[in-house]
Amino acid sequence: MSEFGNLLEEKCMNFSIRIVGLCRFLNEEKHERRIADQMFRSGTSIGANVAEAQCAISKNDFVAKLYISLKEANETLYWLRLLQKTQYITNKQYESIYNDCEELKRMLVSITKKMTTACSKS
Template sequence: MDRKTLQSRTKKFHVDVIHLCEAFPKNAAGFETAKQLIRSAGSVGANYRASVRAKSPADFLYKIEIVLEEADESHYWLEVVKDAKLQAGSELDRLIKEANELTAIFAATDKTNKTKQNRM
């Protein structure tokens, strides 16, 4: 997958999470979970975008590791949303799948770049 496609995909993930969170219950659990989920989903896109502008291979790897952590955290919060029944439906299931796929993509990117750095 090319850089531009992945930038678009991570941005769409963030926007879709925002829309999902708008329908959360208006209580402490809904607000706090939405806040955590929106932050982690936003960090995926923002930090991936920053990784493209990395100053060195080591800087790129550092930023990709942040993206990986945030994608995994987003996956966690989406599962909490489902388990706590804050939201349900096909859009939530799609976002859980997308978070899982993004985590896998960035885990593979991290592994590939660590292998490249070890060869240098």
């Protein structure tokens, strides 16, 4: 796997750990379970699909898994905006984790664009 791939997997794992912590906070401190469940699913799915992509059977399968990760990142950004706008999390909490998710999204956009171009040339 490339250095970029290793970095992406590491960032996804660290982000998933942050999501687990955020969901624990939402459940225990804010008693908010519905949004926390949605956040948990989408936020941890980003890295899970990146990990699954590592065993893809083709370049197209690899790109498809990364697109799923990208969609999950976008959904996670939605839930984060909702949590901030409904004041379940502070602006400081929001900005920190939102920026991390945006970085993952940018990485996924970059690699899917490059891979899509490579797949269409083959």
